[in-house]
Amino acid sequence: MTEKTLVTVVTSNRFMAETIARAIDANTYHEGYYYGNGYAVTWTNGEIIEAEYKRGEKFVMNSGQDMRQMYAHHFNFRMRNYDALLGWEKSKADEAQLSIIKALWAKSSAVVNAMEPTFEGELAFLNLYWYLRMPVTVRRAWLSRLRKRIIINAVEKGTCSPDKHEKWLAGELVNFFLKADAMAGENALDIESAENNPTDEGSDVELNIVKGQTLHNMVTLWMDATMELGYDFEPTFLIAHKLYAKGLISYPYLYQNGIPGNVYDSMRRDFRMLEHNAQYGHMAKEVGWLSTRNTFHNSETPYNGHGIVTTGLHPTDLSRDEERLYNLIVKRVFEAFSPDENEYQKKSHSKRKSCKKAG
Known part of the structure; x- marks a missing residue:
């Protein structure tokens, strides 16, 4: 053989x-x-x-x-x-x-x-x-x-x-089995029960809801692309998946907008590459350290997806539409990882406590 x-x-x-x-x-x-x-x-x-x-x-x-x-x-x-x-x-x-x-x-x-x-x-x-x-x-x-x-x-x-x-x-x-079984049964009582007790189809997706600006997911990216670029959902979806396939962004999940710890660690290394972005690079230079407000809680799993982040690769040979959507994602990455006023205050307080102990 x-x-x-x-x-x-x-x-x-x-x-x-x-x-x-x-x-x-x-x-x-x-x-x-x-x-x-x-x-x-x-x-x-x-x-x-x-x-x-x-x-x-x-x-x-x-x-x-x-x-x-x-x-x-x-x-x-x-x-x-x-x-x-x-x-x-x-x-x-x-x-x-x-x-x-x-x-x-x-x-x-x-x-x-x-x-x-x-x-x-x-x-x-x-x-x-x-x-x-x-x-x-x-x-x-x-x-x-x-x-x-x-x-x-x-x-x-x-x-x-x-x-x-x-x-x-x-x-x-x-x-998935249970949903398929319920649909196949065509049980009127089940349908009535579902109507009387509506559930969110995304309820089994663990969302990390945070204060301040969050990372994009596919839904919020589409909303921004509609308002700022005039894109409908289908072209936004297709362009986002092309950017993912080219290795420029993470997979564009529909709902999740937090990130697991390993992705945050990667962003700490890759963030400086964004300083070379022609449109928003100046924003990266203004970020001294990355906010952790978008990181997952302990109970969350990466298999339900995470927010859209850049990967550290420098984009080349993008179409005009791809470049515009990529820059929209870059802008949100800067905003989501920029520490807010409360985080700056906490960090300053922590530094003062460290200095007192050292003194």
Whole structure:
């Protein structure tokens, strides 16, 4: 039997694939993937495989299965095929790309899940995995920022806290199962109950609400882009994801606007690069130290996302629209990390106490 030595990285689009491939020296382009240094980097063009809940089969927790296996047990998987009545048909490009992914998968000793760092990204990969039904070692590369060092570590080692990631994913899958089960049941009483007891769909997303200016999330970025640049949501969303794929900003999550401690530590190193920004660089020079008001509370998890930050890379070859949105993000980063008056007072008080003790 031929030993499998290839490691295949699967991500959601070619923009991300190109950035990842460049970081791990997989620089030779083939139709549908990049190759080199023992890696193949390919992409799905979104959620290429769809999942449909098995109607009539009640959701049951099975202690003999992990949550991924339970997901496979309760859903059917098929290649996406939009309703022809709406004008869409199954794409031949999808079929060709899926064939490439399957061929690379078959040659791989391990597959790296580098889909978008969201629960939706997890589902997209699970759908693909259970559709192919080709068991293989899987590592999760959770790439909220596309920097070379981060990419290499994630591709080689997977998530830095696999136990925490598994716990988070299991909880999200249970919620997903319950929602799918309720929808499939079409129970009028459940609908009435939901109407009488409305819940916020984002309630399971842990938000770090702070006083003063916060970092952008996708929603607030869109609002600012609408007011200041005249952009609608769709172009704002697409441009933000291009900036992420180019490694210039962190992943633009919808709701979260706080950051975990490791991202704050990175910003302390990367912040000075923003002094070279042509439009707002002067603001960076005025910030002596970075405010911690946007950092996570202890109970928060990075797997629900974090606020949009820059990555320390200097932008080049941006389109005019990309440059304008990037500068809007840079401006908010400066504002969010600039200490407010209360923080300055606390720091001054702390210094005075230290001086008294030293005296």
